[in-house]
Amino acid sequence: MRHSDEPKAPPTVKVTFILQDPKSLGKEEKEITVMAGKGENLLEVAMENGINIEHACGGVCACSTCHIYVNKGEQSLSEATDAELDRVEEAPDLRRNSRLSCQSVIRGDGPITVEVPAWNRNAVKEQPH
Numbered sequence: 001m002r003h004s005d006e007p008k009a010p011p012t013v014k015v016t017f018i019l020q021d022p023k024s025l026g027k028e029e030k031e032i033t034v035m036a037g038k039g040e041n042l043l044e045v046a047m048e049n050g051i052n053i054e055h056a057c058g059g060v061c062a063c064s065t066c067h068i069y070v071n072k073g074e075q076s077l078s079e080a081t082d083a084e085l086d087r088v089e090e091a092p093d094l095r096r097n098s099r100l101s102c103q104s105v106i107r108g109d110g111p112i113t114v115e116v117p118a119w120n121r122n123a124v125k126e127q128p129h
C-alpha cells in the first residue's frame, strides 16, 4: 500500500470507523475509534488498526475498491481531486459523501466519522464458494 508522502503528525485526530460488515474487514466490532495524525490518509489509518479495507491498486487512485462514506468531519480532510472524483464514480452505491479512503488525507482537527460499505471485502481473504 502506498503511504501518503507527507510527514506524519502525532496522533491527535479522532477517527471513528463504522463497519457495515465488520467480519469481512477482519473485525468483530461495528464501531472502532482510533487516533490518527494529520498527513495520514484514511486507508493507512484503517489498515494500521487492522481494518482491512480493500485497496486493489495499492492506494494510487487507480481503482475504486477503497470507497468509503465520510459521515462527519469532511472539512478535516483534503479536498477530492478531479482524478479522485472520476474514479469514485465507478464505485457501487455512490453517495454524496463518497470518497476514496486512500485519497482522503487528514488535514484538520476532526473528529472524523467514516462508514465502510458492506460490499468492501478483501477478495484475497474470501473463500471460494
Ligand code: FES
Residues within 6 Å of the ligand: 054, 055, 056, 057, 058, 059, 060, 061, 062, 063, 064, 065, 066, 087, 100, 101, 102, 103
Ligand atoms: S486503493 Fe485504489 S483508489 Fe484507493
